[in-house]
Amino acid sequence: KAGVTQTPRYLIKTRGQQVTLSCSPISGHRSVSWYQQTPGQGLQFLFEYFSETQRNKGNFPGRFSGRQFSNSRSEMNVSTLELGDSALYLCASSFPVGGADTGELFFGEGSRLTVL
């Protein structure tokens, strides 16, 4: 079974640009969540999608947005990039969400964004 696939793996952008990151979850997984990882801050929750609906959202500005498609693939977009957006963006899928022994998140290897 293929794991969570994130593209692109690395990208460099300049301030003010926008970026779109893609995540393909494990087949059959309906929940996709996104996290921002920076040194010293750990993993900060961005948002979670389940069956194309955003179910939970973290404390990030509106420049950060996402969506999920009917095949459970997800994208996140960051507009008007700032230097502080430089981070590793991780996508995780799970199935089902919640319940005994079903809370495991399966992470991709991330998309490393550098903003210059």
Add this chain to the structure above:
Amino acid sequence: QQQVKQSPQSLIVQKGGISIINCAYENTAFDYFPWYQQFPGKGPALLIAIRPDVSEKKEGRFTISFNKSAKQFSLHIMDSQPGDSATYFCAASPFWGKFQFGAGTQVVVTP
């Protein structure tokens, strides 16, 4: 604001020693407490998890101790091996809710 506080930030342990990482939380709605292990260049992977109806869970050399009244939980790595060198994250989640992760602990096991 970190809802799950993790310590220490880093630790160095000799091969065969015990690594201990601690986490504390405030939200009593948290219902599920996993630990994730992350190697450089990889995404985190589930190591072991516990629910608050038990005080301890052991899987091989890894043990979670859970203290519900103190709202604390910890990871013990017994007989630490160089292959255990990684970053460890504790996390907490309410049922059907989003995960809150600690800031991470970088563990280095020296030969």
